[in-house]
Amino acid sequence: MKQVAGKLVKLLLAVGPGIFAIGYTVGTGSVTAMAKAGSQFGMKLLWVLALSCIFSWVLMEAAGRFALVSGETAVNGCRKHLPGGKGLALLMVIGVVTGQWCCLSGLVGLSSSALYEGLRLFIPSLTENTYWPVLGIAATLMVLMYALLWHGGYSFFEKILVIFVTILGLSFIVSMFVVLPPAGEIAGGLVPRIPNVPGAALMVAAFVGTTMAAPTFVVRPLLLKAKGWGRDDVKQQSVDAFAGAFLMFIVSGAVMACAAGALFSRGLEVNHVLDMVHTLEPVAGKYAVSLFLVGTLSAGLSSVFPICMVAPLLISDYRKGEFDSRSKLFRILCAVACLIGLTIPILGANPIAAQIATQVSQVFILPLVIAVLFVLANKRDLMGSHRAGPLLNTGMIVAFAFSLVMSFLAVKGLIGFFKPLENASTEPKWMVCVTDQRYTQVDGDEHVYEDAQAGALVTMDVSSVPPKSFQTLENVPASLIGPPVSVAVAPNQKFALVTGAMKVNPENSAEQIPDTVLSVVRLMPGAPEIIQQIELGLQPSGVEISRDGTRALVANRAAGSVSLLSLTPAGQAELLDTFAVAPPESSVSHAAFSPDGTRVLVTLNKAGKVLFCSLENDQMKVLQQVTCGDGPYCAEFAPDGKSAVIGNVYGGTLSLLKISDQTADVVDTIPVGILAEGIDISPDGLWLVVNCLENTNMTSDNPAHRESAMVVLFQKQGATFVTMDSIRVDGIPQAAVFTPDGQYVAVASNEKQAIRFYKLETAQLKETNIEVSTSGGPAAVRVSM
Incomplete structure (x- = not known):
C-alpha cells in the first residue's frame, strides 16, 4: 500500500495544474451525485461520467494551449483581445465566483458532518445533536484553510492539493474494491443508454455539469503561468490535461462503483452522501464506511481549498494576468470566503438565496467560458500556427452544445423554482x-x-x-x-x-x-x-x-x-x-x-x-x-x-x-x-x-x-x-x-x-x-x- 501511495504521489506531483481540476470538480457534491447514481442505476451511467471527463480534457487542453502559446490568461486575455472583452471578463469572474462561493458553504457543512459521523461510528456516546459539534469542526477547518492560504504560494498550494487528492483517491478506490461490482456490469456501463425511469435524463445532464466545472478552465491558464510553463511545455501541458481528466474519471467512477456494488445490488438507494453511513455499514463494516467518509472529507477539503482562493485569483487575473497569493487583497478575500463557508453550519440549512444564486450562475457561465476559449484558441494573431485544429474545435463545439442543454435545464429549473414554494402555501x-x-x-x-x-x-x-x-x-x-x-x-x-x-x-x-x-x-x-x-x-x-x-x-x-x-x-x-x-x-x-x-x-x-x-x-x-x-x-x-x-x-x-x-x-x-x-x-x-x-x-x-x-x-x-x-x-x-x-x-x-x-x-x-x-x-x- 505504501508503494502504491508513493507512486500515486509522484504521479500527482508530475501532473501539476491538473490537480486543481480535481479540486474544483471532485467535491462532496459530486461524491453525492456519484453515490446516488450508483445506488439508483448501478454502473449504467458510467458512460456519462466518461463523456463529461472527455469534455473536461478537451477544454483543459484548449485553455492550456492558449496560455502557453500566447502567454496570456483566460480572463485577462478576454479583456484585452475580444470585442466587449471587459464586460465578458467581468461576467466570467462574477459568474464563477458567485457559483463557487454558493457551493462553498455546502461543502464545508457536508465535510464537517462527514467527519463527525465518522467519529460517531467509533464513539457512539457522542451526542446525536450535531449542530454545535459540526459548527465547531467547520470553524476549525476554516481556520486551518486560512492558515494554509496565508503562508503559501503556487508550489505550496499544489502540494497541499496533492495530499488531499491522494487521500480521497486511495480512500474511494480501496472502498470500491471492498464491494466491487462485477466486471461485466462495469463494462456494460460504458454503453450509452439512459435508464427508462423518471429523472434519469436530468441526471445525465447534471453529470456533465458536475465534471465540466467552469473554474477549472478559467483558472487553468493562470495556474500554468504560475508554474512557469511556456511554449516548450505544450506537450507536458497536454499530458497534464489528460492526467487531470483521467484522475477525475477514476476517482468519481470509484465512488459510483462503491455505491453500485454495496447498495444497488441490494436494492438500496441514497439521496445524500451521509446516508451511506447507515446503508453501507451493515454491508461493508464500519471500517470500510469510515474509509469512505475519509474520502468524502478529503473531497470536500480538496474543493474548499481552491474555492477559497478563486475570487482573488480571478480578480488578479483580470487586473494584470498574474497569480498573486501574497497581496493584501488575496488574504482579505480568502478570509471573506472562509467566513462564507461557515454560513450553512451556522444556519443549519442551505439558504434559498444561495440555491438560487448557484442556479443563476450555472445558467450562463459555462457556455460563456467555452465560447471565450473557443474564440481565443482560434485567434490567429495570438496563436499563429498553434491555433486549434479540427479535432479540438469539434470537441469544443460539442462541449458547447452540451453546456447549452444544461443551461436550458437550469433555466427550466429556475422557472419552476418558486412553484413548489407557491404550491406549499396554496x-x-x-x-x-x-x-x-x-x-x-x-x-x-x-x-x-x-x-x-x-x-x-x-x-x-x-x-x-x-x-x-x-x-x-x-x-x-x-x-x-x-x-x-x-x-x-x-x-x-x-x-x-x-x-x-x-x-x-x-x-x-x-x-x-x-x-x-x-x-x-x-x-x-x-x-x-x-x-x-x-x-x-x-x-x-x-x-x-x-x-x-x-x-x-x-x-x-x-x-x-x-x-x-x-x-x-x-x-x-x-x-x-x-x-x-x-x-x-x-x-x-x-x-x-x-x-x-x-x-x-x-x-x-x-x-x-x-x-x-x-x-x-x-x-x-x-x-x-x-x-x-x-x-x-x-x-x-x-x-x-x-x-x-x-x-x-x-x-x-x-x-x-x-x-x-x-x-x-x-x-x-x-x-x-x-x-x-x-x-x-x-x-x-x-x-x-x-x-x-x-x-x-x-x-x-x-x-x-x-x-x-x-x-x-x-x-x-x-x-x-x-x-x-x-x-x-x-x-x-x-x-x-x-x-x-x-x-x-x-x-x-x-x-x-x-x-x-x-x-x-x-x-x-x-x-x-x-x-x-x-x-x-x-x-x-x-x-x-
Whole structure:
C-alpha cells in the first residue's frame, strides 16, 4: 500500500495544474451525485461520467494551449483581445465566483458532518445533536484553510492539493474494491443508454455539469503561468490535461462503483452522501464506511481549498494576468470566503438565496467560458500556427452544445423554482384521520358509548411539520372495527373516502351491527363537508384510491366482496361493479391497487390468504391465491410495483411478495410484533413502518397485557426489509403513516385520542414532542403521496 501511495504521489506531483481540476470538480457534491447514481442505476451511467471527463480534457487542453502559446490568461486575455472583452471578463469572474462561493458553504457543512459521523461510528456516546459539534469542526477547518492560504504560494498550494487528492483517491478506490461490482456490469456501463425511469435524463445532464466545472478552465491558464510553463511545455501541458481528466474519471467512477456494488445490488438507494453511513455499514463494516467518509472529507477539503482562493485569483487575473497569493487583497478575500463557508453550519440549512444564486450562475457561465476559449484558441494573431485544429474545435463545439442543454435545464429549473414554494402555501397535503365516537377497546373494556355518535373526520395540512390548518367534521360514519385503512385521500387532495363498517344496532343500543355506507368528504375548497353517501356491501372496511384518482376499491368484509367505484376530480363517486371474491367468513379486509392500477391485492383476514387479481376494463379477475401468515390485514405495493408487503395481524409477521405480471410470490416472512395492525411504505420505497398493538387493548389483569405498544421502522435491503429501529408508544397505536415527504412518521393513539409525530433521521424514529389531539379515538389515518 505504501508503494502504491508513493507512486500515486509522484504521479500527482508530475501532473501539476491538473490537480486543481480535481479540486474544483471532485467535491462532496459530486461524491453525492456519484453515490446516488450508483445506488439508483448501478454502473449504467458510467458512460456519462466518461463523456463529461472527455469534455473536461478537451477544454483543459484548449485553455492550456492558449496560455502557453500566447502567454496570456483566460480572463485577462478576454479583456484585452475580444470585442466587449471587459464586460465578458467581468461576467466570467462574477459568474464563477458567485457559483463557487454558493457551493462553498455546502461543502464545508457536508465535510464537517462527514467527519463527525465518522467519529460517531467509533464513539457512539457522542451526542446525536450535531449542530454545535459540526459548527465547531467547520470553524476549525476554516481556520486551518486560512492558515494554509496565508503562508503559501503556487508550489505550496499544489502540494497541499496533492495530499488531499491522494487521500480521497486511495480512500474511494480501496472502498470500491471492498464491494466491487462485477466486471461485466462495469463494462456494460460504458454503453450509452439512459435508464427508462423518471429523472434519469436530468441526471445525465447534471453529470456533465458536475465534471465540466467552469473554474477549472478559467483558472487553468493562470495556474500554468504560475508554474512557469511556456511554449516548450505544450506537450507536458497536454499530458497534464489528460492526467487531470483521467484522475477525475477514476476517482468519481470509484465512488459510483462503491455505491453500485454495496447498495444497488441490494436494492438500496441514497439521496445524500451521509446516508451511506447507515446503508453501507451493515454491508461493508464500519471500517470500510469510515474509509469512505475519509474520502468524502478529503473531497470536500480538496474543493474548499481552491474555492477559497478563486475570487482573488480571478480578480488578479483580470487586473494584470498574474497569480498573486501574497497581496493584501488575496488574504482579505480568502478570509471573506472562509467566513462564507461557515454560513450553512451556522444556519443549519442551505439558504434559498444561495440555491438560487448557484442556479443563476450555472445558467450562463459555462457556455460563456467555452465560447471565450473557443474564440481565443482560434485567434490567429495570438496563436499563429498553434491555433486549434479540427479535432479540438469539434470537441469544443460539442462541449458547447452540451453546456447549452444544461443551461436550458437550469433555466427550466429556475422557472419552476418558486412553484413548489407557491404550491406549499396554496396547495395543502392533507393527512386525514377518522375517529370512532361509538365504540372503545381501551383497557379491554369493549363497549358502545351510551351517547354514541357516528364518528368524525379530522384534517390537517402536513406539507410541513408541525402540521397546520386543523379542521374537524363531525357526524362522519366511521368505525374502529377493521383495518386502519378505512379512509383514503384523493391524489388531487380535493376529497376523501370514508367507510362506515359498523353502526349501533337500532334494536339494541349496547351492540353494533355491520353498516353499508361510504361517505365522500370534500376537503377543499372550503371547510370539509360530506357531499355524497353511497350504499355498498355489508361492512365496508379498507378503501383505496388509484394513483390516477379515477377509481376506488372498497373491501366489504361481511359480504366477501370488493366494490369498484369511478371517481371524478371533484369527488363524485359511482358504483361500477361489486365482485364476489370469497365467502363472507373469509373476512375480506383490504383491496390495494398496484401503482399502475392494473393489479390488486385483496386480503382475506380469517382465511390466511391474499388474492392477486387483475383489474382491466373495470373487470376484476383472480389470478392467484397466495398463502400468507396468520390474519393478513393490510396490503401495500411498493412505489415501483415490483413488490408488496402484507401485514399479518394475528401472526405478528410481515409477508413480502415479489410481484410479476401474473404471479405474486412470498419471498420473505419477517417477525415484527404482536397485533401488527397497520403498515406504510415511504414515498421513496426505502422505508417501512409497522404499528403493533402489543396487547395494550387487553385488560390489565390479562397475563398477555402490555403497558406499551410498539412502532417498528424497517429499511429496504434487496428484496426484503431489515429492522432499523423500534420505539415504545403509549395507548393502542391504531395507525402509523409517513408524511408525504417521507421525513416524519405520524402515530395515531386510539387511547390517547391524539396523533404524535416522529422524525425519521439517521435510520431512527426520533421524538419531536409534536402532538395533535383528535375528536375521539383514531380508527384510521391516511395521506396521499
